[in-house]
Amino acid sequence: MAINYSEKIPNNVDLAHDRTLQRALEHWQPHFLQWWHEMGPSDFERADVYLRTATSVDAKGWATYGAVKMPDYRWGIFLADQQPDRKIGFGDQMGQPAWQQVPGEHRSTLRRLIVTQGDTEPASVEQQRMLGHLCPSLYDLRNLFQINVEEGRHLWAMVYLLHAYFGRDGREEAEELLARHSGDADKPRILTTFNEPISDWLSLYCFTYFTDRDGKYQLKSFAESGFDPLSRTCRFMLTEEAHHMFVGETGIGRVVKRTLEVMKELGTDDPARIRAHGAVDLPLLQKYLNFWCSSSLDLFGSEISSNAAASFANGLKGRPDESQYEDHVLRDVSLKLDTPEGAQEVPMLNALNEVMRESYLKDCEIGLKRWNRAIERAGHEFRLTLPSSRFRRAIGSWVGLPVGPDGKLLPKDEYERRLYEWVPSPEDKAFVKSLMQKVVEPGKMAAWIAPPDRGINNLPIDYEYVHLA
Ligand SMILES: [Fe+2]
Ligand SMILES: [Fe+2]
Numbered sequence: 001m002a003i004n005y006s007e008k009i010p011n012n013v014d015l016a017h018d019r020t021l022q023r024a025l026e027h028w029q030p031h032f033l034q035w036w037h038e039m040g041p042s043d044f045e046r047a048d049v050y051l052r053t054a055t056s057v058d059a060k061g062w063a064t065y066g067a068v069k070m071p072d073y074r075w076g077i078f079l080a081d082q083q084p085d086r087k088i089g090f091g092d093q094m095g096q097p098a099w100q101q102v103p104g105e106h107r108s109t110l111r112r113l114i115v116t117q118g119d120t121e122p123a124s125v126e127q128q129r130m131l132g133h134l135c136p137s138l139y140d141l142r143n144l145f146q147i148n149v150e151e152g153r154h155l156w157a158m159v160y161l162l163h164a165y166f167g168r169d170g171r172e173e174a175e176e177l178l179a180r181h182s183g184d185a186d187k188p189r190i191l192t193t194f195n196e197p198i199s200d201w202l203s204l205y206c207f208t209y210f211t212d213r214d215g216k217y218q219l220k221s222f223a224e225s226g227f228d229p230l231s232r233t234c235r236f237m238l239t240e241e242a243h244h245m246f247v248g249e250t251g252i253g254r255v256v257k258r259t260l261e262v263m264k265e266l267g268t269d270d271p272a273r274i275r276a277h278g279a280v281d282l283p284l285l286q287k288y289l290n291f292w293c294s295s296s297l298d299l300f301g302s303e304i305s306s307n308a309a310a311s312f313a314n315g316l317k318g319r320p321d322e323s324q325y326e327d328h329v330l331r332d333v334s335l336k337l338d339t340p341e342g343a344q345e346v347p348m349l350n351a352l353n354e355v356m357r358e359s360y361l362k363d364c365e366i367g368l369k370r371w372n373r374a375i376e377r378a379g380h381e382f383r384l385t386l387p388s389s390r391f392r393r394a395i396g397s398w399v400g401l402p403v404g405p406d407g408k409l410l411p412k413d414e415y416e417r418r419l420y421e422w423v424p425s426p427e428d429k430a431f432v433k434s435l436m437q438k439v440v441e442p443g444k445m446a447a448w449i450a451p452p453d454r455g456i457n458n459l460p461i462d463y464e465y466v467h468l469a
Pocket of ligand 1: 121150151154
């Protein structure tokens, strides 16, 4: 269905026919714009940015490109088309018609799931708000802003559900989504990873590679939900999300490419010399991968979780790509989990966070293979790896244990002594920060990163993707 842009709030949910809802959302809209003004990208409100805007939710119309000032971006409510006679595809009520309204008994759980997802969207915009001042190129600056406006729209997606289906509590939650702020001492964002500052572009690429990919897995599991409006909302969000991970994967790939050029030029793999030449040595990149991968793994929750079991059994949250599995009820199966106390047989329903985490890690491997191929082709032995999922756990059965990135338990003092071999030290961060010099001449790249293979929407790399006012 086409998106109606003639209304104050662009939408494809026929908002004009629900005046109460329309009024409530029109009341929230100025609060959102005020939030964007205060917490969105700092200082770029007058720049013309080459952004894509959705005009319909099908493959043809969801990406229309043009120069837009970010505050004029048309944030709105876009749901994937309804599938006629959709049935619940998993859990104890499998085969029943999907719900078009919130079942009373699942109301508070669904609200919590939607609020937790919704909270991450504006949080990431807040985390990234200063990055524009340090951009390695106009191409990258444009990608950052595209991600930022889309995360803003993802907030709209969740706020629509809260307003349309959760009455007064929903409206209150929608206000709270604008009141919490990333890193705020009194009112922080709900999840820890979304309170970590992102003050350099290497962290941004890692964040979009690992943390946006967590987002993809969460959205995929909600796309399976028996609550049909949530499923339809998330299905459309996934099309936007793919670009965010593209920015992460190609961003890290370009860092690797540039580093390999410098290594070749200097004829060395000595990190000190590579750094002196203004590039990111591969062991340093590995530390950033370790940090953001382990931090993002916590987002999946505890390995053993009765909440995850209930959400699945009740049809609220499925597994990503539920249809690839044979058993959709999971009442008679178990999974063997490695815990610090040894192997443990756990009912599959209770181990679903771990199932999700494992498929997420497999997805994360794809980029590493590509980067490692480039390193191998350049004739180097070094390989980038993912840290063990037991490393740096802040949640679950491995919480707080001194485990190295290889997954082995270490004496606590050794772990503490060696931690900065594995994650960025204050000196590493200061070095990366020192590389971040703003480059805004069309087609030019900062010295620590290679140009992309191609531009956006078939435009040349030296196109003026952001026209600074
Ligand atoms: Fe998002
Ligand atoms: Fe995202």
